[in-house]
Amino acid sequence: MMNDNSIDHYRRRFLKNAGVTAASAVGGVQLINFANAKSDDQAVADSVRWGMLVDTSKCATDCTACVDSCNEEHGLELFDRPESDVQWIRKVELQNKSTGHQVSLPMLCQHCENPPCVDVCPTGASFKRDDGVVLVNKHTCIGCRYCVMACPYLARSFVHENLENQRSWSPRGKGTVESCNFCVHRVDKGEQPACVVGCQSDGHKALLFGDLNDPDSEISNRANTISSRELRADLSLNTAVRYEGL
Amino acid sequence: MICMTSELVTANNTGNIALGIDDQCVEPTDYMRRYHMDVLLHQRDETVLKGIRTKKHSLVGCINCHTKQDGHGQNIPINDEGQFCESCHTYAAVKIDCFQCHRSTPDIEVANDE
Numbered sequence: 466m467m468n469d470n471s472i473d474h475y476r477r478r479f480l481k482n483a484g485v486t487a488a489s490a491v492g493g494v495q496l497i498n499f500a501n502a503k504s505d506d507q508a509v510a511d512s513v514r515w516g517m518l519v520d521t522s523k524c525a526t527d528c529t530a531c532v533d534s535c536n537e538e539h540g541l542e543l544f545d546r547p548e549s550d551v552q553w554i555r556k557v558e559l560q561n562k563s564t565g566h567q568v569s570l571p572m573l574c575q576h577c578e579n580p581p582c583v584d585v586c587p588t589g590a591s592f593k594r595d596d597g598v599v600l601v602n603k604h605t606c607i608g609c610r611y612c613v614m615a616c617p618y619l620a621r622s623f624v625h626e627n628l629e630n631q632r633s634w635s636p637r638g639k640g641t642v643e644s645c646n647f648c649v650h651r652v653d654k655g656e657q658p659a660c661v662v663g664c665q666s667d668g669h670k671a672l673l674f675g676d677l678n679d680p681d682s683e684i685s686n687r688a689n690t691i692s693s694r695e696l697r698a699d700l701s702l703n704t705a706v707r708y709e710g711l
Numbered sequence: 712m713i714c715m716t717s718e719l720v721t722a723n724n725t726g727n728i729a730l731g732i733d734d735q736c737v738e739p740t741d742y743m744r745r746y747h748m749d750v751l752l753h754q755r756d757e758t759v760l761k762g763i764r765t766k767k768h769s770l771v772g773c774i775n776c777h778t779k780q781d782g783h784g785q786n787i788p789i790n791d792e793g794q795f796c797e798s799c800h801t802y803a804a805v806k807i808d809c810f811q812c813h814r815s816t817p818d819i820e821v822a823n824d825e
Contacts, residue, residue: 508761594762602759603812631814633771638812653762 502655514597515647516677516705517661518684518693519570523671526569529556531672534663538648539635544626551622551637553645554660559711568711571660571672574599574620574645575696575704582612582621582644591642597677597705598647606641613642617697620644647674677705736776737767744799747773751809770809775817788815 503509535541535554543550554573560566580599582591590606593599601612601621613621621644624637631637634650648658656662661672675684693707736743738750750768757763766772777795778786790797790810800807 503762505764505766508757508763592760594760596762600759604755604759628812629814630816631812633774633814633818636812636814641812649762650764653764 503653505653509594509596509598509653511595511597512678514677514705515576515652516597516675516684516707517573517576517647517658518673518687519706519708520671520673521568521570521708521710523669524569524571525669526558526567528569528667528669530663530667530669531571531660532556534659535645538632538651538659539637540630540632541637542626542628549623549625551624551643553620553622553643570708570711572618572620573660573706574616574647575618575702575706576645576647577705578703580702581615581617581700585611585615587611594649598649598652599644600646600649601642601644603636603638603641603643608640608642610642616644617700617702737772770813771818774813774815778815778817786816790815 532554536543539553541551541553554571557570557572559568559570576593576597576599578593578597580591580593582599583593586592587609588605588607590602590604591599591612592602608623610621610623613623621642623642624639627639628637635646637643648656648660651658657665657674661674664670664672673684673687675682677685677688679685688707691709693709694711695702695704695707696711738746743750751770751773754765754768754770757765758769774789778789779794781787787794788810789795790800790807792801796807796809
């Protein structure tokens with residue numbers, strides 16, 4: 466059954482793909498896409514470890530571009546109930562009590578190398594992908610929320626509401642736990658996570674995403690040359706998210 | 712079971728394979744009627760655990776092809792009464808859990824994207 470709409474759909478898809486190819490050819494999308502994205506049929510490999518470097522000096526106090534992009538990308542509905550609304554990324558304001566110096570930073574799942582959420586999960590639903598991304602397999606999550614309690618970064622949320630019209634790339638449902646997934650659906654295609662793109666297009670460029678295992682990647686180079694730190698480094702979780710300027 | 716399902720499909724015509732893209736499903740119809748759940752289960756683990764995102768056996772693909780539209784051009788959720796998934800599942804008394812989390816209509820952006 467081919468109707469006019471579906472022909473339109475094919476035309477759009479063709480033009481879009483042609484556009485992307487043309488843009489790649491002139492190198493215009495290098496900032497957004499990784500050069501060596503894996504193909505669809507390739508499994509993620511442990512040769513890669515995705516990580517994020519946050520430059521807190523560029524993170525503006527009143528800006529919520531990363532949070533907004535995340536909510537939009539994953540269709541996170543807010544019900545005006547801050548106690549129970551889900552939150553994959555949130556802005557945190559810190560102030561040094563003695564100097565008064567203020568810092569604003571985004572707080573999200575830190576994608577630990579040794580994640581406490583995975584340790585405590587009774588069903589194995591909380592797991593770490595080979596490329597270091599910590600995820601919840603909602604097919605096996607029973608909603609016990611042990612992981613919510615175990616995470617020292619308060620990064621996990623529980624879905625309390627019935628949901629409809631979720632994003633097709635981000636299935637979510639009542640009774641399961643969820644948290645930042647580093648936008649695996651985008652990263653697997655060679656794109657940057659939505660928060661990084663949102664921060665960039667807002668002009669702040671405080672977030673840098675890339676492969677920590679690749680010594681030539683921009684994030685590795687920057688982490689090598691500029692001082693940055695993990696949050697709660699005392700827990701020896703070896704987080705994939707690091708912060709500059711703290 | 713295969714027979715029963717086939718009879719149902721012929722009898723009430725709800726299992727009509729309304730395809731927006733092609734007249735052929737990703738596998739032969741008889742195979743899909745009997746084994747679609749295994750195919751989906753396999754793909755689900757491949758995608759969630761390993762990040763393998765081939766389109767052929769993706770649930771999104773099923774929904775994009777098999778969803779019908781009402782008189783106003785609006786997509787009818789695929790698990791609504793009489794729709795593609797629901798008609799057989801009700802007959803076979805097997806609860807569908809997929810749509811507690813997965814959306815049951817095509818996603819416009821995905822339709823443009825894939």
